[in-house]
Amino acid sequence: MPGVLTAIADPSVRAAFREWLVRIADDELVIGHRHSEWTGFGPDIESDVAMSSIAQEELGHGRAFYEQIAQDEGSDIDRLAFGRAPHEYRHAALLEQENDGWEYSIVRLVLYEAFEVARLRLVAASGQEPVAGLARILTREERYHGLFAETWLTRLAGGPPEGPGRVQAALDAAWPDALGLFEATSADDMLLRAGVLTSSPAAQREAWIDAVRPVLDRCGLALPTAAAREGGRRGEHTPAFDRLLAQMTEVWRSDPEARW
Amino acid sequence: MVTIAADTLERAVWDILATVEDPELPISIVDLGLVRDVRIEDGRVSVRLVPTWIACPALGVIRRRVRDALVSLAGVRDAAVDYTYDEPWTLERVTARGRAQLASHGLSVPRCRFAEPPVCPYCGSHDVVAESLFGPTLCRATYLCRSCRNPFERFKPPAEA
Secondary structure, X not given: OOOOOOOOOOHHHHHHHHHHHHHHHHHHHHHHHHHHOOOOOOOOHHHHHHHHHHHHHHHHHHHHHHHHHHHHHOOOHHHHHHOOOHHHOOOOHHHHOOOOOHHHHHHHHHHHHHHHHHHHHHHHOXXXXXXXXXXXXXXXXHHHHHHHHHHHHHHHHOOOOHHHHHHHHHHHHHHHHHHHHHOXXXXXXXXXXXXXXXXXXXXXXXXXXXXXXXXXXXXXXXXXXXXXXXXXXXXXXXXXXXXXXXXXXXXXXXXXXXXX | OOOOOHHHHHHHHHHHHOOOEOOOOOOEOOOOOOXXXXXXXXXXXXXXXXXXXXXXXXXXXXXXXXXXXXXXXXXXOEEEXXXXXXXXXXXXXXXXXXXXXXXXXXXXXXXXOOOOOOOOOOOOOOOEXXXXXXXXXXXXXXXXXXXXXXXXXXXXXXOOO
16 A cells, blocks of 8 residues: 555655655654653652653654654664664754753643644545545544643643743743744745645744644743744754654664564 | 455455554554555555544554554555545544543543533532543543542543544
């Protein structure tokens, strides 16, 4: 059965869609790894298990997207996930930043989940099966992540005086990187022209701000005004990613041919 | 090579699929509603499964178990087992027997939707509180019953669309 990429006749569109699949998979792999750093360190046992489950799910989602690429190209998904040079990863910087306190992780989760659900809906509407079907399924799974994130955000922002200030500071820190989720490359133009995507990065960004604004408003948080920090979608990453990649790939690099 | 009538082989395939258990729950994959379709052509069996949760670590184990079970059948020359994203896995796919098995395992099982009011599996009370949407496996949430004071787990499908 031909995979999703093989089915796209135009090589430029195929390359652009591959780029999108890599972005999605890389976003999920990297945030999954960051979330997993809370395992054993969450503020309470339920949140620890929840963040660990979310980590497990995001890694599994990343795997499902890598599989779509590997199936078409006859490549090994572990090599795809772990065997690339840093500049070959296409995730946004938001996902690679260190967990700078529980409030930062929760703010990042709120911002990323809103983005992710909207992106999955775009992919679901792309007509590119079986990836579109996968995206439809994942939209349902992600709902619980968003609920968990917003519940915690409300709790932190409504806490004693120290809480709101710390959450606002985390939001201010995360905001430029969050806007970087929408960084446009030629792949976006190509997919828009081909009708695979039905919304430009700029329009996606506006819709995302409309989605997160009421959530932040309800928590008494101010929408930051800082500009986007970009580069991730072109393979430019921060030193935080070098450290993450080194740790994440340590076991795989010890014997890339091993079968687990 | 044994030659077996097509309908006999198809029945044997479904019978053996019903013996394959989910590694995390005491329920067969047929009762859990994982089998989307079975195709048999000239002794080559192709089974398509619907994943419950995409990141469920049991998916690989289930796929192996299904394949091993199929190739052990007389008349099966080859077996392919794949997951399909054609349709989501929902509670409606679980059989009545499957629900009963999950319930006797101590799980609270929603009748139609996860969003419906939860019921304590021990005393039947609705006076329960959700403790966490994320339980010991991806498909379970944890609750406390305020009537009988027992903690319990509730079967959790992906959120309804």
